[in-house]
Every structure is written in C-alpha cells, then in structure tokens.
Amino acid sequence: MATNAIKLLAPDVHRGLAELVAKRLGLKLTDTKLIRDPTGEVSFSIQESVRDQDIFIITQIGSGVVNDRVLELLVMINACKTASARRITSVLPNFPYARQDRKDKSRAPITAKLMADMLTTAGCDHVVTMDLHASQIQGFFDVPVDNLYAEPSVVRYIRENINFSEAIIISPDAGGAKRAAALADRLDLNFALIHKERARANEISKMVLVGDVTDKICIIVDDMADTCGTLAKAAEVLLENRAKSVIAIVTHGVLSGKAIQNINNSKLDRVVCTSTVPFEEKMKLCPKLAVIDVSAVLAESIRRLHNGESISYLFKHSPL
Amino acid sequence: MNNIVVFGGSSHPSLVEKICGNLGIKPSQVKLGKFSNGETSISIGESVREKDVYVIQSGCGHVNDNFIELLILLNACKTASASRVTAVMPYFCYSRQPDIPYTAKGAPLISKPKETYTFESVPGTPVPSMATTQKPRVPSDGPISSSNIDNTTTSESSNLEHPEPVRSSEGGDLHKSPSQSRIPMVPERKENSSELGSLFNANNAGYKLWVAQAGTLVANLLTTAGADHVITMDLHDSQFQGFFDIPVDNLYSKPIAHNYIQYNIPEYKEAVVVSPDAGGAKRAASLADSLGISFALIHKEKRSQLPKGPPDASLTSGGGAAVSGKPLIASVSSLALNSQEMRSSSSSSRYVQTTMLVGDVRNKTCILVDDLVDTSYTITRAAKLLKDQGATKVYALITHGVFSGDALNRVSMSAIDKIIVTNSVPQHKTVKFMGKDRVHVLDISQIFGESIRRIHNGESISMLFELGW
Numbered sequence: 001m002a003t004n005a006i007k008l009l010a011p012d013v014h015r016g017l018a019e020l021v022a023k024r025l026g027l028k029l030t031d032t033k034l035i036r037d038p039t040g041e042v043s044f045s046i047q048e049s050v051r052d053q054d055i056f057i058i059t060q061i062g063s064g065v066v067n068d069r070v071l072e073l074l075v076m077i078n079a080c081k082t083a084s085a086r087r088i089t090s091v092l093p094n095f096p097y098a099r100q101d102r103k104d105k106s107r108a109p110i111t112a113k114l115m116a117d118m119l120t121t122a123g124c125d126h127v128v129t130m131d132l133h134a135s136q137i138q139g140f141f142d143v144p145v146d147n148l149y150a151e152p153s154v155v156r157y158i159r160e161n162i163n164f165s166e167a168i169i170i171s172p173d174a175g176g177a178k179r180a181a182a183l184a185d186r187l188d189l190n191f192a193l194i195h196k197e198r199a200r201a202n203e204i205s206k207m208v209l210v211g212d213v214t215d216k217i218c219i220i221v222d223d224m225a226d227t228c229g230t231l232a233k234a235a236e237v238l239l240e241n242r243a244k245s246v247i248a249i250v251t252h253g254v255l256s257g258k259a260i261q262n263i264n265n266s267k268l269d270r271v272v273c274t275s276t277v278p279f280e281e282k283m284k285l286c287p288k289l290a291v292i293d294v295s296a297v298l299a300e301s302i303r304r305l306h307n308g309e310s311i312s313y314l315f316k317h318s319p320l
Numbered sequence: 321m322n323n324i325v326v327f328g329g330s331s332h333p334s335l336v337e338k339i340c341g342n343l344g345i346k347p348s349q350v351k352l353g354k355f356s357n358g359e360t361s362i363s364i365g366e367s368v369r370e371k372d373v374y375v376i377q378s379g380c381g382h383v384n385d386n387f388i389e390l391l392i393l394l395n396a397c398k399t400a401s402a403s404r405v406t407a408v409m410p411y412f413c414y415s416r417q418p419d420i421p422y423t424a425k426g427a428p429l430i431s432k433p434k435e436t437y438t439f440e441s442v443p444g445t446p447v448p449s450m451a452t453t454q455k456p457r458v459p460s461d462g463p464i465s466s467s468n469i470d471n472t473t474t475s476e477s478s479n480l481e482h483p484e485p486v487r488s489s490e491g492g493d494l495h496k497s498p499s500q501s502r503i504p505m506v507p508e509r510k511e512n513s514s515e516l517g518s519l520f521n522a523n524n525a526g527y528k529l530w531v532a533q534a535g536t537l538v539a540n541l542l543t544t545a546g547a548d549h550v551i552t553m554d555l556h557d558s559q560f561q562g563f564f565d566i567p568v569d570n571l572y573s574k575p576i577a578h579n580y581i582q583y584n585i586p587e588y589k590e591a592v593v594v595s596p597d598a599g600g601a602k603r604a605a606s607l608a609d610s611l612g613i614s615f616a617l618i619h620k621e622k623r624s625q626l627p628k629g630p631p632d633a634s635l636t637s638g639g640g641a642a643v644s645g646k647p648l649i650a651s652v653s654s655l656a657l658n659s660q661e662m663r664s665s666s667s668s669s670r671y672v673q674t675t676m677l678v679g680d681v682r683n684k685t686c687i688l689v690d691d692l693v694d695t696s697y698t699i700t701r702a703a704k705l706l707k708d709q710g711a712t713k714v715y716a717l718i719t720h721g722v723f724s725g726d727a728l729n730r731v732s733m734s735a736i737d738k739i740i741v742t743n744s745v746p747q748h749k750t751v752k753f754m755g756k757d758r759v760h761v762l763d764i765s766q767i768f769g770e771s772i773r774r775i776h777n778g779e780s781i782s783m784l785f786e787l788g789w
Contacts, residue, residue: 063358071387078537117545227356
C-alpha cells in the first residue's frame with residue numbers, strides 16, 4: 001500500500017545541508033549511488049523503492065563544477081520520475097544561473113529560463129529555493145516555486161550576534177535596496193545605499209554612498225557574494241565615510257575566484273553567509289567567514305509542503 | 321549558402337573549422353567562457369534572426385560542461401529568433417547504457433583496475449583452456465596442426481602464469497579509483513558488508529538495484545533548449561532516435577571506413593571483419609557484406625554452470641563436431657568471479673563467463689569493428705583473443721574513440737596493430753600517444769559538411785549513407 005512518505009535524496013557531494021535537514025525531520029537520507037564514468041557522464045541508482053513517495057532532492061550548488069551538479073540533479077529527478085515517484089520536489093537553495101535572467105544584450109542567453117525548463121522537462125513537480133536573485137524567475141517555471149527568505153534567519157542572527165542598536169543596514173547596490181529596506185524595517189534600523197556603476201560582470205567601478213553612516217556598525221546585506229570585489233570596495237567606501245566597522249551578511253556565499261583573498265585583504269570585520277552554498281573548506285582559509293544555518297527553514301518547509309500546510313509563516317518567522 | 325550560421329562549441333574546434341571549410345563559410349563569432357563561479361557564459365557575436373543555425377558540439381572532453389554549453393547556445397539562438405536551430409553532435413553523449421553485470425544475488429560484478437599493463441596479462445583476455453585442445457584438427461594438414469598444438473601449449477602456459485582473470489575481485493583495495501570504471505566497484509566480501517550495504521539496502525530485500533538512464537532525459541533537454549533538428553553519427557542504439565520528438569539524422573561512418581579498408585589494407589579480400597560483441601554484430605556484418613568479405617563474432621555470455629563437474633567440460637558447445645574449413649567454435653572460459661568467493665556466497669548457482677569466437681580467423685587479417693571505445697576493455701580483450709586464435713594482424717576500426725581513463729595505455733599495450741578512428745572526438749592525443757604508424761584518423765568533416773549543406777537546402781541526405789562517401 002502506498003504510504004506516501006517523505007524521501008530525502010542528495011547527491012554524493014556536499015551532503016552537509018541535506019544531512020542537517022534530514023536530522024531535523026528525523027529521517028535518514030535515502031541510499032543512492034551516483035555513478036560517474038571517466039568522461040563525466042553520470043547515471044544514478046536508488047537503493048530503495050520510491051514508488052508513490054514524496055521525493056525531496058536537496059542539492060547545494062556552489063561554485064566550480066556547476067554544470068556537473070546541474071546534470072546530476074537532472075538525472076536524479078528523471079530517475080525518480082521514471083521510478084514512479086508521486087511528487088518530486090527539487091530543493092535548490094541557491095538556484096544556478098539565477099543571474100542570467102534577462103536578455104541584457106543582443107542574443108544573450110536567458111539561462112535561468114533554460115534551467116527552469118530543464119528542471120520541468122526532467123520531471124520536477126515543485127521547486128523550493130531561497131532568496132532568488134530576481135523573484136521574477138518564479139515566473140519562468142510552469143510548476144509551483146516556493147521562494148523562501150533568508151531574512152528571518154538573518155534577523156535572528158543580527159539580534160543574537162551584533163549590537164544592533166548602533167547598526168545601520170547598507171545595500172551595496174540599487175538592486176538590493178528593497179531587500180535591505182525590508183530588513184531595516186524589521187529591525188527598526190536606518191538604511192543607506194551604495195550606488196555603483198558596473199562596467200562588466202564580476203568587475204566593479206566607482207561607488208557613491210547615499211546616507212549617513214558616521215560611527216555606525218554597517219551591515220551590508222546582499223543576496224549573493226561571488227568574487228567579493230563589491231563587498232571589499234563597499235567596506236572601503238563606508239570606512240572612508242567614518243563608519244565604525246563593517247559586516248557583510250550574504251545569503252548565497254558562492255565565494256569564487258579570488259573571493260577568499262579579497263575578503264582577507266579587505267576591511268570587512270566579518271562576512272556571514274547562510275548555508276545554502278557549501279563553503280566549509282573555505283572557512284578554514286578565511287577566519288572572517290561565519291555561517292547562518294538555514295536547515296531549519298528548509299526542513300520546516302519540507303514538512304509543511306508534505307503535509308499541505310501553508311509556507312507563508314516561514315516568510316516572517318525563523319523556526320528554531 | 322544564404323542564411324546559414326554555424327557555431328562551434330568549445331569541445332572540438334578543429335572539426336568545426338573543417339566542416340566550415342567544406343561548406344565554404346567561416347564559423348560564426350561566439351564567445352564561450354565561464355563566469356568566476358563556474359557557470360557557463362556565452363555571447364553570440366552575429367545576428368541569427370531568421371537564420372538557419374547549426375551548432376556543432378561533440379560529446380567529449382568534459383561532457384557535462386560541453387553539453388550544457390550546447391543547450392545554452394541552442395537556447396540563445398532560439399530566443400534570438402533563429403528560424404531553425406540544429407544541434408550537430410558528431411558523438412552523442414549519454415547515448416549508451418552502462419552495463420552492470422549482476423551476480424546471482426543482484427550485486428554487480430567488479431572489474432579491478434590494474435596498475436601496469438603488459439601484452440600478455442592485460443586485458444585479462446580469456447585464455448583458451450582445456451576446451452581448445454578438443455578442437456578439430458586437420459589430419460592431412462601437417463603445419464596447421466602443429467601450429468595448433470603450439471598455440472594451445474603457449475596459451476596453456478600463459479594460463480598458468482596468469483591464473484587470475486582480471487575480473488576477479490580479490491581484495492579490499494578495489495574502491496581506490498571508482499571513477500575509473502563505469503561499474504560501481506564493490507568487493508563482494510563479508511568483511512566489506514558495510515560497503516555492500518551502502519549499495520544494496522538490506523531492508524529492501526525485494527528491491528532490485530536499478531540504474532537510471534539519461535537517454536530520454538538528454539533527448540528531452542535538447543528539445544526543451546530549442547533544437548529543431550539533430551544530426552549525429554553512428555548512434556550506439558538506433559532506437560535512440562525514437563526518444564526525440566524532432567527529426568534526428570543519424571549519419572554513418574561506414575562509407576569512409578569501407579573506402580579506407582579498400583585502399584589501405586593489403587589483400588583486404590582475405591580479411592575478416594570481427595565484431596567484439598554481439599551488440600555490434602549487425603554493424604560489423606553490414607560492413608563485411610559491403611566489402612564482400614567474411615565475418616566473425618566474439619560472443620560473451622554468462623551461463624549458469626552446473627555445481628558439479630570440471631568447469632570447462634560443460635562449456636564445449638558442439639565444437640568437436642566442426643569439420644575443417646567450417647567455423648570453429650572455440651569455447652573459452654574465464655571465470656567471471658573468483659571461484660572461492662562464489663563457493664562461499666552461493667553453493668548451488670554458479671555463473672561462468674564464456675567468450676566464444678564464432679568464425680575462423682586463423683592466418684587472416686582481422687578488422688575489429690566497434691562504434692565506441694571508452695575504457696577499451698572489450699576491444700583489447702577481443703584483439704588478444706583473435707591473436708590467440710591465430711590472426712596475423714588485427715586492425716581496430718572505431719567510430720568514436722573516447723579513450724577515457726587509462727584506455728590509451730591499454731590500447732597501446734594491446735595486440736591491436738593499427739587503430740582506425742574518426743575525428744568525431746579529438747584524436748590528437750591518440751596520435752601522440754600511439755604514434756602516426758599505429759593510428760589513422762578518418763576525417764568525417766566532409767560527411768557532416770555535406771549533410772549540413774543538404775539539410776539547409778532541403779535535399780535528401782540518404783545518398784550520404786551510400787558508398788562513394
């Protein structure tokens with residue numbers, strides 16, 4: 001008889017977050033085996049029956065071999081689909097290619113849309129993600145997308161770890177103003193904005209501060225930290241404007257390229273990232289890094305999704 | 321050539337150049353690269369609006385990167401209003417099914433990677449054992465008979481020297497390089513039961529291990545990305561065409577292979593085309609037919625063996641009845657598993673892998689034909705069997721020479737005298753490793769160039785399947 005239980009699946013690399021989520025749900029990760037052939041082709045086998053089960057595939061995609069992770073995920077989804085799973089939910093805290101979300105120049109690919117189509121084609125019935133670079137990406141999908149927010153967890157972190165009465169929330173670019181303003185409202189803090197003119201992707205040019213940061217602890221809030229050039233530059237600008245200290249809180253710490261070097265050389269006190277992207281090994285190289293665990297949010301959302309309860313509670317509250 | 325735009329992916333630039341050379345056009349401008357976080361970035365340098373776009377990307381190198389690059393390119397062209405987008409994949413990745421052999425219990429058999437290779441020991445070619453001595457000898461023909469005896473004695477001695485076939489799994493050191501093989505490597509021993517448990521869940525005893533295949537997925541992804549048409553060559557399974565909802569043109573390398581054999585193999589009329597496994601028999605037979613020469617087949621099979629009696633006795637399958645000049649059936653046994661292990665695991669059912677050569681290759685030139693060589697175990701094993709059976713020279717004719725892992729090492733140490741391979745996958749490494757004398761690269765750019773021209777002009781391409789190409 002169909003039990004329709006939750007089955008948690010994770011690829012064989014970066015299982016940390018998945019294991020935390022499983023622990024919180026009181027479950028074990030399903031035994032699976034990804035088989036890579038020397039050329040890189042993958043095939044996948046599941047050691048238990050998944051017929052008529054509620055499948056959640058938790059994938060952390062960081063920097064490096066993004067395409068390998070994406071194809072592995074697609075193969076896993078497809079494997080569950082062909083194995084007659086009832087519903088397959090892809091839990092992708094950091095949505096890959098999220099920044100390729102528009103045709104910013106002629107004939108540029110909208111890879112985020114392609115990713116959405118590929119997930120649907122593979123057989124994904126539901127997507128859970130966190131702090132999408134642009135929430136409009138939800139519209140790229142033909143299946144429901146639950147875009148969770150790291151904000152409640154960030155609010156908790158700030159309340160517990162930072163003397164926030166002297167703090168001010170900074171948005172490092174105009175695009176993030178809304179996110180920063182919302183956080184400032186939640187904490188009842190002031191808010192400032194750095195305006196930058198970006199020349200090319202992964203490169204930064206001159207920056208202008210809008211607002212007063214004198215003698216304040218500046219908390220830079222962004223959804224993604226890649227090479228961290230922007231963050232380092234922003235910290236300099238803030239300190240030039242007589243800020244007391246600068247902390248960065250970022251949802252997705254992709255930290256690629258020279259990020260570690262940039263952070264170590266920068267005037268940032270601390271860079272806090274959520275656990276959507278695996279960066280444990282980078283923490284050893286960079287003492288300024290800290291982590292906010294979001295496994296509770298994901299676990300709770302999985303529980304609610306499985307039981308057909310509302311998710312919106314999680315948009316404002318951070319479960320313990 | 322109006323309105324045609326050809327883009328090359330980063331997998332095989334030299335083939336792109338050659339195909340465009342055949343079309344008399346230049347590859348269109350496209351910048352391929354990666355963002356610092358490893359995501360693929362492309363930017364297309366020319367207008368493709370209302371154009372007929374061809375994107376050439378072979379499934380080689382870093383397969384997943386190249387495949388996603390292809391998908392993004394197709395999608396970018398499609399969203400930039402190209403009138404038709406065609407994916408040209410000389411080697412189609414994810415087209416084959418990894419074969420996982422099972423033991424009676426359902427656990428996969430293990431192949432153990434070896435550190436060093438010699439002509440004799442690698443690749444664990446099944447050595448003719450006692451069964452071969454029962455082969456019919458020709459009493460009137462003295463020299464052949466003596467050579468037959470010589471052959472069996474040498475093979476027996478090699479049997480003694482190498483009592484363990486490569487497929488035996490004997491130690492716990494097997495999982496040191498799991499990426500080397502398509503087959504998950506798990507030692508089937510009791511002390512490693514935790515390892516086994518991770519593969520085969522003991523709590524789900526009724527559940528049989530099952531490996532998901534990406535075939536349909538890859539087909540669907542290409543369609544989703546916006547491909548209107550796919551051109552490929554020598555698909556591993558021709559059924560693969562059925563996975564697509566869009567037209568797939570499967571080209572054949574047979575005409576150029578035929579051409580090469582005709583003009584470059586001396587006395588090819590006396591040669592034998594050999595298929596290294598039953599799956600490739602059709603391909604090999606059709607080449608043999610078109611050349612008008614004979615054909616042989618190497619057949620591997622796993623048989624349930626009777627618990628009693630000597631291992632080889634039950635395997636001589638009617639070989640003794642054959643008369644001179646008729647095909648020999650040399651039944652050769654190679655134990656698929658360490659026999660001790662088998663006894664410990666199950667007493668009643670034993671499986672033995674037999675390798676049979678169906679057909680006569682004695683004193684003949686052999687042309688091994690296979691569509692894909694990846695780990696090269698099959699083809700090097702086949703070459704050794706052929707040499708053991710008295711073949712004078714062994715050519716290997718391969719469409720897609722992927723040669724992953726230490727395959728090149730294995731091939732160069734093997735009994736193969738010459739490799740003939742197409743450039744569907746870059747072959748400069750093969751040529752460098754094996755030397756120009758042992759490798760001949762067949763150029764397929766002309767076939768692809770002509771098929772693109774014909775598809776663009778709406779002409780038939782069936783003529784490319786015929787000879788003269």
